[in-house]
Amino acid sequence: MATLNNTQNNTQAKVFILHENPEWIPPFATAFKKANIDFQEWVFSDESGYTIDLAYEPPQGVFWSRLSASSHTRGHTYAKEYARAVLAWLAQHGRRVVNGENVLEFEVSKVRQYLALKAYGFKTPYTTAVFGKKSLLASAKKYTTPFIVKHNQGGKGLGVKRFDDFADFERYVNGVDFEEPIDGITLIQDYIPSKEPFITRAEFIGGKFHYAVRVDTSAGSFQLCPADACRIESLPELAGGTCDINGTQNNAFSLRTEITADTPIIQKLEAFLAEHHIEVAGVEFIETPSDETVIYDINTNTNYNATVEQSASQAAADRVVEFLSGL
Template sequence: MAKIYVIHENSEWVVPLRTAFAEQNLPFEEWYLDQGVLDFSSPPPAGVFYNRMSASSHTRGHRYAPEYTSTVLAWLESHGRRVVNKSRALQLEINKIAQYAALRNYGVRTPRTFAAVGAENLIKAAGQFDGSFITKHNRAGKGLGVRLFQTHQALADYVNGGDFDDSVDGITLIQEYIRAPKPFITRVEFIGGEFVYAVQVDTSLGFELCPADVCEIGDLACPVGETPPAPAIATTISTKAPRFQIIKDFNHPVIPSYQRFLADNGIEVAGIEFITDVNGEIYTYDVNTNTNYNSAAEAEAGKYGMRTIAKFLGRELAKL
């Protein structure tokens, strides 16, 4: 019997999706691809295959999970199987520069960015910025490696010190610091290529922006809209307002551009993040094809991402 197959490497992030499948009585199976053996000569089973492989898999000890998943997706696609978030989606998930290059094809503005390999080149690239700038990992997820710097010397001290955290692919991004009038970013969620909702995310605690309930806050970096010393580390947690809030009746002219970008790159489920500067210009800086949702924000708004994903996958399964 055909079923839904969920490709991933983090069981905790799949918990709400399992619940949604059970509520809708949908047959499913999980393919946990931290490692394995692929018999390329055999045909895949019938079904719908939902790719949820994460760029941050290496932080959980699954260094080669994306690479292995890429071979599995190639196998599935060569047999014409229904894949949600195809090979191209995975390519963009683990490469922010590739994301930016693809987004620009649809008129989407991204921050001015340099990609550097090696400490000397990282410091040299930062010299191109007159004001504040940030660093981040090219292959990241969860805001890995995001740190704000006010001076070139502060970066040099960090890079040459013992605390430098390199990207798993060796590529560090140096990016202009977008000063927002208020400390928040916007994350726009799409399922089946359709806009579902937008969530406002408070960044005053830092840029560990994973909305899943199981995500740890830990050390947070890069507050937005303020001028803290570099690197900026938050040590207290605000209780004044929810960190994640779904925006009622959200509408923005960038949504159709996002939808064209997603459709042309084989991405059907994604969260896209942007920040708005003091002049009202938006800068898109991340595409997350392994998107998660915050249960408290969804309960408050009465909208549920994982349930919507399950319904979408159920419809695709019925088509088979």
């Protein structure tokens, strides 16, 4: 039995990382080590066998939640429920939590993201949330092709598909390849054309802009997870570069140095994140041929691309450690 209550074991660490995917931790572990700062992991999988005794307090420290919308794809179906319980307990005792309860709700719901972004004045894709399967086809009829479908609780491109043809969509919905969303909610949305074949992911740490990453989309993939752990090192059939599982080139990620803290969309995003107490996040947007910036994804569990980290004046992982240890 492993209790999360204040015990001898966990009084040393100042920073606690709450997550369910150990594969995403090494870059942060390296940064913590470099800064000579201890951290402890709370891993929300069934195997951890955690308990919390509600009569007692959590340990003292700073708690950083890195719960991910795609946890169910790693067999951690209840990670978000475990996290909800623990984050409520931490909040009740006034612990300093980075990306706390409300941020988890953003992470697991693109509906919530779009509503909040739109209310703040950002352009978001026209979207319909479809509950279950029954109304999917009828809902898609409101859209002109191409349109996009994706999961409300998404991450790493889950269920993201572009349809250029209603007949294809019908085959998909009625076929064996239909990807059931974990929360039952499929989103249908306008396809946003981009002026040039890339999307931008702006990283914020401690609520402040850190850097913007250009992610090349010319290979056509929608699975654009920046983490090393999302990549298969070499696929022999793809000469001239390694690829992730779904065809994103390793060299698809580069710094967009022309985007700075003074760029208007960045300033507005900082204000938006502050309003919602989102302290660490990667926000994705597309710039359209008519020079509109459309925001379509907020990653509150953000991973940093290794190549970009090397070329940045300060690696984001180092900045995260600096931020957390300064709290």
